[in-house]
Amino acid sequence: MDAFYASVEQRDDPSLRGKPVVVAWRGARSVVCAASYEARTFGVRSAMPAIRAERLCPDAVFVPPDFARYKAVSRQIREIFARHTDLIEPLSLDEAYLDVTANRTGLPSATATAEAIRAAIRAETNLTASAGVAPNKFLAKIASDFRKPDGLFVVRPHEVLEFLTPLPANRLPGVGKVMESKLAALGIATVGELRAFPAGEMEERFGRWGRRLHELSLGIDEHPVTPDRPTLQVSAEDTFEHDLRLDELEPHIRRLAEKAWAAHQREAQTGRVARTVVLKLKTADFHTLTRSLTPSSRPSSVVELADIACALRSRVERPADSRYRLVGVGLAGFVDADSYAAQRDLFDQ
Known part of the structure; x- marks a missing residue:
C-alpha cells in the first residue's frame, strides 16, 4: 500500500x-x-x-x-487478495507476498492479476497500491518500490540480470550499513560488481551468508510464499516521557506484561504456547538491550511473566544511574501446546 x-x-x-x-x-x-x-x-x-x-x-x-482503523482496512485488502490465491504471506498491515502461479480467477498472467488486485483495492477502499511482479519473492519486493505511488513494475525471467546489475548492493535483502561498508572495502558498490566477485571468496570471507549474497546477485531465491507464518514473539513496549532508572521500571514492566500476556493467550487459542521471556530496554542514548530466559517450566500466569521480566533486570550490566527511554516485555520460543505437555509429562515421570 x-x-x-x-x-x-x-x-x-x-x-x-x-x-x-x-x-x-x-x-x-x-x-x-x-x-x-x-x-x-x-x-x-x-x-x-x-x-x-x-x-x-x-x-x-x-x-x-488509529491502528484499529488501519487493521480493518488491512483485512478488507486481504479479502481482495484471497479472491485470487490462497498463497498469501503478510509482512505487515500494508504489505504481503502473493504466489499467483495458479490463481483462482483464471487471469492469464501474474501481471494481469496484479492489475486486477490494484483496481479492486482502488474501487473498494479508495486507496492506491503498488505492485512488483517477478519470478521470486526478493525480486518482487524490490520491484514493488520502482513505480510508487500507484504503480506496477514487472521483472520477467529473461530480464532478471539486467534489472539487478546496476542496483546498489544495499538493495539486496540483509545488506545493511555494516555489510555495505564491508562490501565497499572490497570495491563492491553494485549488485553487478558483487556478482563478478568470486563466489568462493565471498563464502570464504562471509561464510554461508557470502554464498547467499552471490545467489541473490544472480536473482536466485528459492524461498516459497508461506501463508500463515507462525508467530515468533508477542510483546508490548512503551517509551517514557522522561528517562527512568532500572530500579524505577517495575510498575511499567508489570503493566506491559499484562498486554503481552493477553496477546499470548490469543495465540494459545491456536494451540501454541511460549517458553521464553524477553525484556527489552533502550538506553537514553538509543542503544537497545535485550535479556531473555527460558525457565524449566514455561510462564503459566501474567504474574509469573512479570516476575521473570523484572528479575531479568539483574542481568543488565550497566551503571546503576543509567537511564532508559523504553522498556518492552515479550514472550518467544513458541511451541505446540500438546507436544509441550507431552514433554512435561515425560520428564515428570
Missing part, C-alpha cells in the same frame, strides 16, 4: 488531502508511524523521531495513529 496509514487518514478526512500528513503523536518521545507523500518531499520518513519531522516540515499536520 502507498503511505498506508497516512493515506487512510487523508481518505477519511478530506481536509487533509494534498497536505503533508505525519501519523504520529507530537513530542520528543514519539516516532513517525507514516508520512504522506507530501510530507516525504521534506525528508520526513517512517521511524524518524517526531520532533525531527516537525523541524523538517513545520507545516506538517500531525495525526495520532
Whole structure:
C-alpha cells in the first residue's frame, strides 16, 4: 500500500488531502508511524523521531495513529487478495507476498492479476497500491518500490540480470550499513560488481551468508510464499516521557506484561504456547538491550511473566544511574501446546 496509514487518514478526512500528513503523536518521545507523500518531499520518513519531522516540515499536520482503523482496512485488502490465491504471506498491515502461479480467477498472467488486485483495492477502499511482479519473492519486493505511488513494475525471467546489475548492493535483502561498508572495502558498490566477485571468496570471507549474497546477485531465491507464518514473539513496549532508572521500571514492566500476556493467550487459542521471556530496554542514548530466559517450566500466569521480566533486570550490566527511554516485555520460543505437555509429562515421570 502507498503511505498506508497516512493515506487512510487523508481518505477519511478530506481536509487533509494534498497536505503533508505525519501519523504520529507530537513530542520528543514519539516516532513517525507514516508520512504522506507530501510530507516525504521534506525528508520526513517512517521511524524518524517526531520532533525531527516537525523541524523538517513545520507545516506538517500531525495525526495520532488509529491502528484499529488501519487493521480493518488491512483485512478488507486481504479479502481482495484471497479472491485470487490462497498463497498469501503478510509482512505487515500494508504489505504481503502473493504466489499467483495458479490463481483462482483464471487471469492469464501474474501481471494481469496484479492489475486486477490494484483496481479492486482502488474501487473498494479508495486507496492506491503498488505492485512488483517477478519470478521470486526478493525480486518482487524490490520491484514493488520502482513505480510508487500507484504503480506496477514487472521483472520477467529473461530480464532478471539486467534489472539487478546496476542496483546498489544495499538493495539486496540483509545488506545493511555494516555489510555495505564491508562490501565497499572490497570495491563492491553494485549488485553487478558483487556478482563478478568470486563466489568462493565471498563464502570464504562471509561464510554461508557470502554464498547467499552471490545467489541473490544472480536473482536466485528459492524461498516459497508461506501463508500463515507462525508467530515468533508477542510483546508490548512503551517509551517514557522522561528517562527512568532500572530500579524505577517495575510498575511499567508489570503493566506491559499484562498486554503481552493477553496477546499470548490469543495465540494459545491456536494451540501454541511460549517458553521464553524477553525484556527489552533502550538506553537514553538509543542503544537497545535485550535479556531473555527460558525457565524449566514455561510462564503459566501474567504474574509469573512479570516476575521473570523484572528479575531479568539483574542481568543488565550497566551503571546503576543509567537511564532508559523504553522498556518492552515479550514472550518467544513458541511451541505446540500438546507436544509441550507431552514433554512435561515425560520428564515428570
